Amino acid sequence: MGKSISFGILISFIFSIASAQEISPYGKFLKDSIMVGEEVQYSLSVKYPLDWYVVFPDSTNNFGPFEYYNKTFFPTRTDSTHAFDSAVYTFSSFEVDLVQRLQAPIYLLNGKDSTTILANPDSVFLKELVTVMPDSLQFIENVDYQEVHYAFNYPYLMIGLGVFLVLLIGNYFIFGNTIRRKIKLYRMRKAYEKFSLEFERGIIKIKQSETNAQLIEEILVTWKKYMEKIEDRPFTKYTSKEILRVGFEKELKTVLQTIDRSIYGAIGDEEMHKNFEALEDFTLERYQTKIKEVKHG
Structure with missing residues (x-):
């Protein structure tokens, strides 16, 4: 077994050297x-x-x-x-x-x-915009009288701020978890709405040019950026194989392989938009799952 592995490594090394030379x-x-x-x-x-x-x-x-x-x-x-x-x-x-x-x-x-x-x-x-620094700086003095007004009552301001902070801290301890949960749900909803609008526009463009590799790659990056937010994983740095390995092989294997062939292999698909519609459905399911986790977490 060890000899087989060593032979495979040797063949791969020889292929790499030959490839780099050719x-x-x-x-x-x-x-x-x-x-x-x-x-x-x-x-x-x-x-x-x-x-x-x-x-x-x-x-x-x-x-x-x-x-x-x-x-x-x-x-x-x-x-x-x-x-x-x-x-x-x-x-x-x-x-x-x-x-x-x-x-x-x-x-x-x-x-x-x-x-x-x-x-x-x-x-x-x-290109350097500043090539020579001066040895010293020259300051202009202004000794004109400037009138200062002391009408504001700072002690009352400090008392008011103190009362406000006490109320704020009290509300935080009483309603903190509920408030944080609502803020997070609101942000998640706004982020999904923004992504959904941008992604839908991308699908429309793909329908008009099903084999445009550059456009397909741009829309795929949009999807990866959103998935990175909701899954808390570096999707933008993942290859398709790495995305499948984190647990989405059943849902995404065929879709991502078809998209990769179009981007990297110049193998067009006249119905490429359907692969992105499948990504859109998958993303909606993941969003709904995350919403439920936050609500009941």
Whole structure:
């Protein structure tokens, strides 16, 4: 058994080295310098054999020191032996390093495993708005007389605040749990209404463009952000496989696999909106379950 595991690890290592040597992702910033918080585009492309399955990083990837905004993915181009994929990412940075570098990854899928292959490093320069600091500061004196009014009665104010605090603390101990529960239920309801409206608009857009991979990914991220709130789990950092492992495989396996194929494999589904409608139904059930837990908790 130990020999089989060691042999499998050796084969995987050899495949990773061979893969990294055969393909070379190319990443480049589309301008040389930026200011703090300014958006910058980054191009990532790769050429690979037709029988390979390559996945580009999405919004869940760590692109530090840059913040991810969006991604534009272009259709795959092929010839008799190779395929060519490319995407343009929009980032911004709030770091103050004068030179900021990025080496984006791509992922080569191999059965249940994946191999990370890094693109060439590229960098942008930070534009400095303040280049020279003065040695000293000059202050302007103002010695004009300023009249001060003392009409306000502060002792009465302090007495009033004291009475108010006593009443507030008393109400907190008597009705605290009920108040907190109602506040939480109100916030949950408002958050769900906001999500439901945004998600429904996304489904309408998907009905108009069932195979738009970028749109599908954006709506999926909207769903993950809401699920992260009600489930208190990092859904935005989870892959679909990790989401299924936390206990939702029965409800979401087919739906998430179909969505992933459309995003990462460019395999369209003319009824993609039905998968998002299934996500919408599932989310409503989870919301109702959480509401009951808060009411009776």
